[in-house]
Amino acid sequence: MSKLEELAAAVETGKAKIVPGLVEECLAEGIEPMDILNKGMIDAMGVVGEKFKNNEIFVPEMLVAARAMKKGVEVVKPKLGAGNSATIGKMIMGTVAGDLHDIGKNLVIMMIESAGFEVVDLGVDVPIDKFLEAAADPEVKIVGCSALLTTTMPSLRDTVEALNKAPNRAQFKIMVGGAPVTEEFAKEIGADCYTDDAAAAAEAAKTLV
Amino acid sequence: MIIIGEKINGSIPSVAKAIAEKNGEWIKDLAKKQTEAGATYIDVCASVEVGEVETLHWLIDLVQEVTDLPIAIDSPSPDAIIAAMPFVNKPGLINSVSGEGDKIAKIFPVIADTEWECVALCCDDTGIPKTPEDRLRVFAHIMEEANKYGIDPSRLHIDPLVEMLCTTDDAMANLGVVMSSIKEQYPTIHVTGAVSNISFNLPYRKIVNLCFMVLAMNAGLDSAIFDPTNRDLMGAVFATEALLGMDDFCMEYITAYREGLFGPIK
Numbered sequence: 393m394s395k396l397e398e399l400a401a402a403v404e405t406g407k408a409k410i411v412p413g414l415v416e417e418c419l420a421e422g423i424e425p426m427d428i429l430n431k432g433m434i435d436a437m438g439v440v441g442e443k444f445k446n447n448e449i450f451v452p453e454m455l456v457a458a459r460a461m462k463k464g465v466e467v468v469k470p471k472l473g474a475g476n477s478a479t480i481g482k483m484i485m486g487t488v489a490g491d492l493h494d495i496g497k498n499l500v501i502m503m504i505e506s507a508g509f510e511v512v513d514l515g516v517d518v519p520i521d522k523f524l525e526a527a528a529d530p531e532v533k534i535v536g537c538s539a540l541l542t543t544t545m546p547s548l549r550d551t552v553e554a555l556n557k558a559p560n561r562a563q564f565k566i567m568v569g570g571a572p573v574t575e576e577f578a579k580e581i582g583a584d585c586y587t588d589d590a591a592a593a594a595e596a597a598k599t600l601v
Numbered sequence: 602m603i604i605i606g607e608k609i610n611g612s613i614p615s616v617a618k619a620i621a622e623k624n625g626e627w628i629k630d631l632a633k634k635q636t637e638a639g640a641t642y643i644d645v646c647a648s649v650e651v652g653e654v655e656t657l658h659w660l661i662d663l664v665q666e667v668t669d670l671p672i673a674i675d676s677p678s679p680d681a682i683i684a685a686m687p688f689v690n691k692p693g694l695i696n697s698v699s700g701e702g703d704k705i706a707k708i709f710p711v712i713a714d715t716e717w718e719c720v721a722l723c724c725d726d727t728g729i730p731k732t733p734e735d736r737l738r739v740f741a742h743i744m745e746e747a748n749k750y751g752i753d754p755s756r757l758h759i760d761p762l763v764e765m766l767c768t769t770d771d772a773m774a775n776l777g778v779v780m781s782s783i784k785e786q787y788p789t790i791h792v793t794g795a796v797s798n799i800s801f802n803l804p805y806r807k808i809v810n811l812c813f814m815v816l817a818m819n820a821g822l823d824s825a826i827f828d829p830t831n832r833d834l835m836g837a838v839f840a841t842e843a844l845l846g847m848d849d850f851c852m853e854y855i856t857a858y859r860e861g862l863f864g865p866i867k
Contacts, residue, residue, distance in 0.1 A: 406852070450851075450855055452850035452851050452852060452855060453852070453855060455850055456850050456852060
């Protein structure tokens with residue numbers, strides 16, 4: 393097994409303690425930092441996401457894998473040269489006004505970060521104005537809105553409506569999700585993308601940029 | 602949880618028969634099954650009228666043929682235990698000493714400067730103390746002796762003595778008091794017990810054993826003598842560790858499930 397494969401295996405199995413050391417060893421072998429990030433870690437998280445989607449692994453196993461990757465990114469990030477950005481895009485993400493659900497949103501953020509994005513977490517119970525303000529950042533490629541209650545689905549509708557009227561609307565895509573949200577509802581309220589779970593969200597995000 | 606696999610014990614009729622008939626395959630199978638089930642130690646108890654040391658030797662050789670797990674040498678006789686210690690490949694567990702007779706005086710000097718661990722029962726020559734206070738008094742005596750021989754608390758498994766619930770209503774309540782106090786005094790010490798004792802003479806014993814395990818773990822039990830091939834009990838152990846916040850991200854629970862230590866047989 394090559395060092396890079398060893399790193400990928402350690403990320404996949406969530407071995408946070410040995411990942412930083414393996415990244416160091418990869419660097420010492422002269423492997424390109426970009427390859428370490430992409431092949432050693434992001435691809436490994438892709439495998440994890442796929443397994444989660446197929447019900448082969450449980451949520452905590454996805455969490456520890458993402459945690460392990462984070463430890464590795466901390467080591468490799470300073471080695472990525474200028475212009476060799478570690479991120480493939482910036483995303484903002486929040487749970488809509490009136491809704492305090494945090495865990496699902498955080499899981500999605502973690503998986504999207506693991507796919508190579510920089511994600512700004514707007515938190516929970518996020519008013520429309522705050523979404524608009526954050527989306528005004530010209531770097532933002534994706535806006536993610538989460539609603540976990542049937543009673544806050546109207547709030548999701550209002551948020552997406554306001555985002556659709558934003559002057560820089562062409563610059564970003566809108567992703568929505570949450571337990572009561574469906575593909576159909578997402579279309580109806582004018583969102584660009586809906587996914588079922590955190591792993592699928594990460595896969596979809598990659599296709600949006 | 603430290604799991605002391607109890608199945609190789611001459612007081613169990615099928616094992617007594619295997620010993621009498623020199624049926625080595627039977628013994629090896631028990632050792633293998635307990636290893637696969639996730640045991641930490643394989644307990645070996647001869648329970649024969651004559652030739653205890655020879656029987657222990659025979660049993661230990663068989664167990665070591667099929668598993669690398671350390672062995673718990675189980676005998677009421679300290680002399681038999683000491684005689685059997687050279688038969689094992691690596692330091693294991695002495696099962697057991699207590700405040701009775703000269704058990705401690707014989708065993709502690711022998712294990713003083715070794716890696717051997719030791720089960721110590723909270724009873725003495727007066728029998729099984731009724732009150733938690735009296736058991737803690739025996740415990741204090743055990744610790745005084747351990748200290749004298751430089752035996753670190755982390756090498757001791759204190760058995761506060763599990764009695765049958767059907768004749769002792771307050772068995773669990775008293776155990777809770779004793780276990781918590783032991784752990785408080787020596788955080789690194791192990792608290793152990795023979796789980797199935799609690800359910801003697803009750804119907805459908807396994808549900809009593811399982812509930813006992815949960816309550817006892819909550820009180821500080823972190824080592825136990827039971828049958829690791831009991832999949833429900835194993836599941837309860839891992840679930841309870843997670844519920845007690847001792848299992849980061851429930852990964853131990855998930856891993857044990859994946860290894861098939863509990864849950865439906867695939």
